[in-house]
Amino acid sequence: MHAPGVVEVVDRPAPRLRAPTDAVIRLPATCICGSDLWSWRGLEEVTDPSPMGHEYVGVVEQVGDEVRTVRVGDFVVGSFFASDNTCEICRAGYQSRCVHAYAMGLEGTQAELTRVPMADGTLVATPGQPDAELVPSLLAASDVLGTGWFGAVAAEVGPGKTVAVVGDGAVGLLAVLAARHLGAERIVIFSRHDSRRRLAVELGATDVIAERGDEGVERIKELTGGYGAHSVIEAVGTQEAMMQAIRSTRAGGHVGFVGVCHGVELPGAELFFSGVHLHGGPAPVRRFLPELIKMIWDRTIDPGRVFDLELPLDQAARGYEAMDRRRAIKVLLRP
Numbered sequence: 001m002h003a004p005g006v007v008e009v010v011d012r013p014a015p016r017l018r019a020p021t022d023a024v025i026r027l028p029a030t031c032i033c034g035s036d037l038w039s040w041r042g043l044e045e046v047t048d049p050s051p052m053g054h055e056y057v058g059v060v061e062q063v064g065d066e067v068r069t070v071r072v073g074d075f076v077v078g079s080f081f082a083s084d085n086t087c088e089i090c091r092a093g094y095q096s097r098c099v100h101a102y103a104m105g106l107e108g109t110q111a112e113l114t115r116v117p118m119a120d121g122t123l124v125a126t127p128g129q130p131d132a133e134l135v136p137s138l139l140a141a142s143d144v145l146g147t148g149w150f151g152a153v154a155a156e157v158g159p160g161k162t163v164a165v166v167g168d169g170a171v172g173l174l175a176v177l178a179a180r181h182l183g184a185e186r187i188v189i190f191s192r193h194d195s196r197r198r199l200a201v202e203l204g205a206t207d208v209i210a211e212r213g214d215e216g217v218e219r220i221k222e223l224t225g226g227y228g229a230h231s232v233i234e235a236v237g238t239q240e241a242m243m244q245a246i247r248s249t250r251a252g253g254h255v256g257f258v259g260v261c262h263g264v265e266l267p268g269a270e271l272f273f274s275g276v277h278l279h280g281g282p283a284p285v286r287r288f289l290p291e292l293i294k295m296i297w298d299r300t301i302d303p304g305r306v307f308d309l310e311l312p313l314d315q316a317a318r319g320y321e322a323m324d325r326r327r328a329i330k331v332l333l334r335p
């Protein structure tokens, strides 16, 4: 990306091993994330031309001398943060906040090849080479599925609970899928967009609320006998969405916030008297990868359904535009 709204596909030097713990992988598919739109829209600064993309799957082409758990030829999935998976933070399940965490966006995975640092800690190999139809779902596991899943876990979704999801992008939709899988009794999504609400219902939503902000909060209160939801997943990252999530949650309930916050400020007194639990942040996708890969491999879940537009990588700019205008939920790019 050269500037907001300006994406060009250019030749860059092929990534190479820089540390003995690195791997280099070749990507059969990559994608555009809702969070890439923050800089496309000029809400995050773009000073120099920056490589883009942080979601990836691929076949290992090279490994450094110290890599033990993945081998050349393996098909692997990793998180958008590389992590050592050995420090105390990783072992507690918070790999995205690893003391050595490395943001894969710095490598830019909207590319044919990428370098993955700390390959042993970061990458999880699939049981074999996946069928082509599984690749989009495995790619979704790299971020949007793992992020939606963490949102649901952070919001303490479970059997018998009413769950509300703020945000009908790929993460919100896959939070619906996660909530269903984790046994929620009722799953409400806030959405006013036809194709997204349809997909939400197919993925497990039981109710759709078109209103947003405080009107949306009133509607969820009506649906829950005035209490609010037990668990609310915030998958947008704006002030309005965050307040909508907190106000939609009953006292004692849980908010899982996974939308990257931009300009969000929480009013202390309201937070104090809300009595809700807040937990969120960049999802520790690595924690969930083995389980998510297994469910995709067994065809228990099909998160690849959030990709509704596929383009060759050299048309990436068209993909950004389609997501920005909400003509596409999520764009898959083929290098």
Ligand SMILES: [Zn+2]
Residues within 6 Å of the ligand: 083, 084, 085, 086, 087, 088, 089, 090, 091, 095, 097, 098, 099, 100
């Ligand atoms: Zn770590």
